[in-house]
Amino acid sequence: MRSGGEGPCEENRSHLAAVPEESVIVISDDEGEVSLGLGNSVLLVEDTGEDSFVLEKKTVEVVDEELAITFSRKAHVMPHARYDCSTHPFSRMEQETQLPIEKNASFCDKCYCYLCDKPASECSKWTTYDYCHCNAHNKSKYWKEQRDTALAGVLTIFKLDLTEIDTELREAGDKLQHFISQLSPVYNQYLEGALSKHDSAQRCTCSCHKEKAANNKCKDNCSSKHVQVRFHNYSKVHQLVSSFLNQVDEGSPKAAAVMLLGAAKELVYHKALPNPVTLKDSTALVKESSTMLMARIVRTLQRLLVLNDYPKILYDKFIFFFQSLPLPPHFYAFTASLNVIRWDSCLLMSVLAGQNITGTRTNKGKKECLFEVLTVVQSRVKRLETEQNYRQLVRYLNVVRCSEYTGLNSLKQKLCFYMCKYGDFPSAASSLLQTKGMSGSISKFFNPALFELHLVMLRTRSCPPENELIWSDTWVPQGGLPLKKGVLLRTALRMLFCNNHLYYDSKSWSALVRIWCTSELLSKEGTLLPLSLYDPDQFVLQVVMSASCPILNELQRQSNVQLPEPFHKSHNNVAELILIVQAIVRFMMSATPPLKGMLELIAAFGLNHWALSLLIDGISSMRELLFQFVSSANKELYEEEKRILDLFNNRGPLYVSQLVPVFLLHPDEGVRSVGFHLLDVVLKNLKSISWSGTVGGSLKVKVLPFINTCMINTVERKKLITVIGRLISRT
Known part of the structure; x- marks a missing residue:
């Protein structure tokens, strides 16, 4: 091949002397067009070297009036x-x-x-x-397809252009090709089968094989069950495919889709061969095993399609590939399994934007409904959570429909949590009593821990930092208006009255008390702060006590209950705690003996010992109930001494000094025994408690002057004086 240079006049020869003798011919890409008049795969690039230049024609050859060839040189032909x-x-x-x-x-x-x-x-x-x-x-279209096949390998089954195949897809293709080469001989072994005795898969029940005649020879009528027959066992294929799918979970989204779809294609063509008897292992049977594997593939693909933003062309090619597979009858359930609604669909976008609150629309006379399988719903929830699009997440869960009702309800249990995440606390409280799309409310699935966690969020207008409904040591404040006075109390009590599993669990009532003995404001570090409420005056106490029974009766029927005046004034927290105490008394009266969790209930009141005294006074007239309360408290004090000691060390001498007199000054001997038991915990651990003297001094002032009025007997009086003396001696 040659190339030539031209010059318009003789005076340019000094410049042309610098043109090199050889040029470089570079191969273009496969289908590129190089418009230099040199063909499709050559390009002339001139070298600037001077020494290598050699003129082959030094005469001027006139081609026409405007063009003359002044020199020519031999080209260097490249591949x-x-x-x-x-x-x-x-x-x-x-x-x-x-x-x-x-x-x-x-x-x-x-x-x-x-x-x-x-x-x-x-x-x-x-x-x-x-x-x-x-x-x-x-x-040629034919030869270009052959070349694409040679370069793309197994990826040609997806109809991918070479420009669409990047490093990830090429590596996935290599892995898929390696898997297919491994699978082929294993599948061929399954097709060939293996000889084995009939009774290796099905135990012979003839009389000559019973235990007492095990050494007898087989009779003619059962000898056919002990000859070798051919079995086709699919379990090794199942194991190999499962191992390959485990590798898929570790790959990139595009690579994973390629590998999964390739594996699905292989499963489609696997045939079910008959066996002499039905094998017990489900992985040994083609239909059962391949259906399990295909279900796993489809679920993973559904997650990938929702969680990742595939290019539309690639997305469509993946879907078209799966839809073009000739599914056998036992795979018919997967026919439309990858018809996943894209994020940019009009229906889904309108739902997420809040423009469609029903999840249905009419498109060209055809009604469309936002109906998705559980795997897709779970994946959308996960992605919206990760992107912190909580408002869109609530809108989606409120309207999406799913055939797996239980799984959908499980996801809806976090609706209140999501609403709190974007600061809509009134709607969050309302969802605890009535949830859209559910018969009842999400609170019917709550345990005491979830009950308490939701009440903390609503009371403090904060949330755990992560996306999980688990207790946190630190809480993140959220914007939004607080609940109106009385709403949270009515919501909490209504939740308890509507759910027997919460109502009859003492931990729920301990949680309720603990919430109302917690400040509505968080510390600077985001931790919960204890709340100490003043003792109520007699007027407030009498008003609330007299109204408690009608209020509780009404809350058992409905949530919209009008609360009297004390619940709307500055001392509403005190009034609400009094109502809670009365609700606990009602619970204890209806609970099945023996009572449990009384020690936790006692600790829940914190520094609000007046409320604890109110509770004990409320059950004092019921001797059997009071006995159950005392027995439970003493039993737990004996079994959980370390827990009590940790509680004392965390709350300090002021807490102990106020808690013990609640029991010691009670007229009932059983109640006083709880107070003595609490002091025993302190006495047993005097070496580790540095503030025991402070407790002794406080008890000397608060208890000793009143021991006669509370009818303490001589033995108790002597014991109390001795204990106080020992505590003071530690000062």
């Missing part, structure tokens, strides 16, 4: 496709594979095979009958 060779002419045809066309088999030492990307001299199929590579060129 090129056979169809671009300047030495040997090439004849093009759309698809000729039988024999070389004219002189296409000839080649120079720089010609490359279009299909193999190797020098023509090294192509093993250059002139092979029925597949002549020498005829291949880039203007």
Whole structure:
């Protein structure tokens, strides 16, 4: 191949003397067009070297009036496709594979095979009958497809263009190809089967094989069950495919989709062969095993399609590939399994934007409904959570429909949590009593821990920092208006009255007390702060006590109950705690003995000992109930001494000094025994308690002057004086 330079006049020869003797010919990409008049795969690049320049023609040859050839030089031929060779002419045809066309088999030492990307001299199929590579060129659709297949390998099954295949997809294709090569011999072994005795899969029940006649020879009527027969066991195929799917979970989203779809294609063509008897292992049977594997593949693909933003072209090709698979009858359930609504669909976008609150619309006379399988719903929830689009998440869960009702309800249990995340606390409180799309409310699924967690969020207008409904040491304040006075109390009590599993669990009542003995404001570090309420005056106490019974009766029927005046004034927290105490008395009266969790209930009152005294006074007239309360408290004090000690150390001497007199000054001997038991915990741990003297001094002032009025007997009086003395001596 030659290339020439031209000059318009003689005076340019000094400049042309700098043009090099050799030029570089660069191979273009496969289908690129180089508009330099040099063919499709060559490009002339001039070298600036001066020493190598040699003129081959020094005379001026006039071509026409405006153009003259002043010199020419020999070109350096670089590797090129056979169809671009300047030495040997090439004849093009759309698809000729039988024999070389004219002189296409000839080649120079720089010609490359279009299909193999190797020098023509090294192509093993250059002139092979029925597949002549020498005829291949880039203007033929057939040969271009053959080249794509050679370069893309197994990825050609997805109809991917070479420009769409990146490193991730190519690696996935290599893994898929390796898997197919591994699977083929294992599947062939299944098809071939293996000989085994009939009774290896099904125990013989003939009389000659009973235990007492085990050594007898088989009779003629059962000998057929002990001959070798051919079994087709699919379990090794199942194991290999499962192992491959485990690798998929570790790959990138695009690679994972390719590997999963490739595995699905292999499963589609696996045949079920008959066995002499039905094998017990489900993985040994083609239909059962392949259905389990396909279900796993489909679920993973559904998650991938929702959680990742695939390019639309790639997305559509993946879906088209799956839909084009010839599914056997036992796979018919998966026919439309990948018809996942895209995030940019009009219906889904309108729901997320709050423009569609029903999840249905009419499109060209056809009604559309936002109905999705549970795996897709779970994936959407996960993505919206990760992106912190909580408002959109609530809108989606309120309208989406799913055939797996239980799984959907499980996701809806976090609706209140999501509403708190974006500061809509009134709606969050309302959802605890009535949830859209559910018969009842989400609170019917709550345990005491979830009950308390939701009350903390609503009371403090904060949330745990993460997206999980678990207790946190630190809380994140959220914007939004607080609840109106009385709303949280009515909501909490109504939740208890509507759910027996919460109502009859003492931990729920302990949680309720603990919440109302917690400040509505968080510390600077985001931790919960204890709340100490003043003792109520007699007027407030009498008003609330007299109204408690009607209020509780009404709350058992409905949530919209009007609360009297004390609940709306500055001392509403005190009034609400009094009502809670009365509700606890009602619970204790209806609970099945023995009472449990009384020690936790006692600790829940914190520094509000007046409320604890009110509770004990409320059950004092019921001797049997009071006995159960005392017995439970003493039993738990004995069994959980370390827990009590930790509580004392955390809350300090002021807490102990106020708690013990609540029991010691009670007229009932059983109640006083709880007070003595609390002091015993302190006495047993005097070495580790540095503030015991403070407690002793406080008890000397608060208790000793009143021991006569509370009818303490002589033995108790002596014991109390001794204990106080021991405590003071530690000062």
